[in-house]
Amino acid sequence: MDRRKFLGAGAAVSAGFAVAGPMGLLSWSPRAHAANLSVSLAARRGNVAMIDGTNAFMFSFSHTSGMSFPGTTLVCQEGDSITINLSNTLNTRVALKIGGTNIRETVSARSSRAFTFTAPAAGSYLYYDDQNNGVNRIMGLHGALVVMPSGIKNRSFSNGPAFVRQYKWLLGNVDPAWGEIVRTQGDNAVTQINPDSFQPRYFTINGNAYDNTHEYNTEIMGHYNEAALVRLLNAGGMVHSPHFHGNHVEIVSVNHQHFASNRKKKDVVSMFPLDVRDVIVPFSPPPDAWPPVSANRIQHFPMHCHAEMSQTAGGGLYPHGMHAPMVMGMAPPSESDLNQSVANLP
Numbered sequence: 412m413d414r415r416k417f418l419g420a421g422a423a424v425s426a427g428f429a430v431a432g433p434m435g436l437l438s439w440s441p442r443a444h445a446a447n448l449s450v451s452l453a454a455r456r457g458n459v460a461m462i463d464g465t466n467a468f469m470f471s472f473s474h475t476s477g478m479s480f481p482g483t484t485l486v487c488q489e490g491d492s493i494t495i496n497l498s499n500t501l502n503t504r505v506a507l508k509i510g511g512t513n514i515r516e517t518v519s520a521r522s523s524r525a526f527t528f529t530a531p532a533a534g535s536y537l538y539y540d541d542q543n544n545g546v547n548r549i550m551g552l553h554g555a556l557v558v559m560p561s562g563i564k565n566r567s568f569s570n571g572p573a574f575v576r577q578y579k580w581l582l583g584n585v586d587p588a589w590g591e592i593v594r595t596q597g598d599n600a601v602t603q604i605n606p607d608s609f610q611p612r613y614f615t616i617n618g619n620a621y622d623n624t625h626e627y628n629t630e631i632m633g634h635y636n637e638a639a640l641v642r643l644l645n646a647g648g649m650v651h652s653p654h655f656h657g658n659h660v661e662i663v664s665v666n667h668q669h670f671a672s673n674r675k676k677k678d679v680v681s682m683f684p685l686d687v688r689d690v691i692v693p694f695s696p697p698p699d700a701w702p703p704v705s706a707n708r709i710q711h712f713p714m715h716c717h718a719e720m721s722q723t724a725g726g727g728l729y730p731h732g733m734h735a736p737m738v739m740g741m742a743p744p745s746e747s748d749l750n751q752s753v754a755n756l757p
Contacts, residue, residue: 440564441488441559441561441562441563441564442488442561442562443561443562445488445489445490445491445492445530445561446488446491446492447491447492447494448487448491448492448493448494449493449494449495449496450474450483450485450493450494450495450496451474451495451496451497451498452472452473452474452482452483452495452496452497452498453472453473453474453497453498453499453500454470454471454472454497454498454499454500454501454505454518454552455470455471455473455477455478455500455501456468456469456470456471456500456501456593456598457469457471457477457478458478459471459478459480459551459585459618461585461587461613461620461724461725462613462619462620462621462623462724462725462728462731463724463725463728463731465587465613465725467585467587467590467613468587468590468591468593468594469550469551469585469590470501470540470547470550470551470552470593470598471551471552472507472538472552472553472554478551479554480551480583480615480618481551481553481554481555481581481583481617481618481646482538482551482552482553482554482555483554484554484555484556484557484579484581485538485554485555485556485557486556486557486558486559486749487530487556487557487558487559488530488558488559488560488561489530489531489532489533489558489559489560489561490529490530490561491529491530492527492528492529492530493527493528493529493530494525494526494527495507495516495525495526495527496523496524496525497516497518497523497524497525497526498518498523499518499519499520499521499522499523500521501520501521501598502520502521502597502598502599503520503598503599503601503602504517504518504519504520504542505517505518505540505542505547505552506518506540506541506542506547507538507539507540508538508539508540508541509528509531509536509537509538509556510536510537510538510539510685510687511531511534511536511666511667511687512531512536514528514531515541520598530558531558532558532568532667533558533559533560533561533567533568533569534558534567534568534664534667534669534687534689535555535556535557535558535567535579535642535643535644535664535687535689536555536556536557536558536667536687537553537554537555537556537644537646537685537687538553538554538555538556539552539553539554539646539685540552540553542601543601543602543604543606544606545606545648545684546589546601546602546604546606547601548646549583549584549586549589549609549646549647549648550589550590550593550601553581553583553646554581555579555581555642555644557579557642557749567640567642567663567664567669567689568664568669568671570671571663571664571669571671572638572661572663572674572691573638574638574639574640574691575633575637575638575639576631576633576637576639576640576743576746576747576749576750577639577640577641577642577747577749577750578628578629578631578639578640578641578642578747578749579617579628579641579642579644579749580616580617580629580641580642580643580644580653580735581616581617581618581644581646582614582615582616582643582644582645582646582647582651582653582682582733583614583615583616583618583646583647584609584611584613584614584615584647584648584649584721585611585612585613585614585615586609586610586611586612587612587613588608588610589604589608589609592604606648609648611647611648611649611720612724612725612726613724613725613732614647614649614651614716614720614721614722614723614724614732614733615733616629616733616734616735617629620724620731620732620733620734621730621731621732621733621734621735622730622731622734624734624735624736625736627743627744627745627746627747627748628747628748629735630735630736630737630738630743631692631714631735631736631737631738632737632738632739632741632742632743633694633738633739633741633742633743634694634739634740634741634742635694635695635696635704635706635739635740636693636694636695637694637742638691638692638693638694639691639692639694640663640689640690640691640692641660641689641690641691641692642687642689643680643682643686643687643688643689643690644686644687645682645683645684645685645686645687646684646685647684648684649684649718649720649721650681650682650683650684650718651681651682651716651718651721651733652679652680652681652682652716652717652718653679653680653682653714653715653716653717653733654678654679654714654715654716654717655678655679655680655690655692655712655714655737656678656712656713656714656737657697657710657712657737657739658692658693658694658695658697658712659676659677659678660676660677660678660680660690660691660692660693661674661675661676661690661691661693662674662675662676662677662680662688662689662690663689663690663691664687664688664689665686665687665688666686666687666688667687674691677690679717692737694739696739697710697739704740706740707740708740709738709739709740709741710738710739710740711736711737711738711739712736712737712738712739713734713735713736713737714734714735714736714737715730715732715733715734715735716732716733716734718733720732721733722734
């Protein structure tokens with residue numbers, strides 16, 4: 412089934428709770444009140460195809476019957492009551508921790524349970540398995556929780572800067588050697604893997620490496636002066652340095668601290684493991700362009716990670732790493748899931 416058709420058929424999700432796969436987010440319809448929402452997730456194991464065709468054995472938090480890397484993205488509104496029905500199909504205990512909060516739940520091996528919590532303040536959050544010094548998280552047990560401000564669709568917090576579009580970029584790393592240990596020795600092998608042995612060979616944004624990042628939930632597009640919000644979340648085990656060409660970005664939030672004014676402007680955004688940073692790409696005409704930019708001139712710019720390792724895949728395949736395209740001067744032919752009306756999704 413087509414991914415959008417599946418999402419449109421999501422009978423396991425209560426009304427108002429937007430759920431999406433690894434590529435991006437479903438759009439959010441603002442409400443003037445909090446709601447009781449629920450979603451079913453499963454901790455699974457299986458192969459995930461890398462950019463060069465290599466199958467990496469991984470874990471995932473999935474809303475479907477298959478694998479999802481990264482895990483299912485959840486979108487709600489601050490103050491909502493959220494119930495997660497978590498089925499653990501693994502032969503090892505899993506935890507679900509929401510970064511920056513005290514919310515943490517565990518589910519024993521081969522069992523299920525439901526738990527309820529109140530959505531935290533508006534912002535971007537990683538949810539992940541925090542066990543075994545990061546091994547479970549990097550093996551794939553992670554996803555994004557996006558909490559929208561009450562009644563607002565075009566700001567990430569109530570007095571934040573306005574945007575026209577928003578995107579989520581979840582950064583991930585994959586070490587196939589770790590996966591083979593778990594595949595051959597069993598799920599409980601994650602408790603014996605030494606984090607110091609981590610040697611990633613694949614670097615992804617929303618589960619994709621370039622040039623598969625030419626897709627509507629990762630490729631940033633817009634007319635000039637149509638600001639875009641990009642939610643950066645680093646679920647991997649390496650430090651990354653996303654470098655934006657064309658425009659400096661404004662730092663809107665750093666690890667849940669919001670900046671309503673006096674925002675720093677950067678062309679490189681440092682992302683340590685578990686970092687969450689929201690930035691505004693202003694889509695301003697690049698000041699140094701020659702000839703000067705006109706309103707009908709389309710320009711293509713890259714975002715690429717300044718950490719040299721993450722620009723390749725499989726130990727040297729360039730540029731099949733952590734790169735994302737940006738296009739100024741035209742609207743996207745397909746709006747990202749977050750910018751569409753849920754009712755319009757097939």
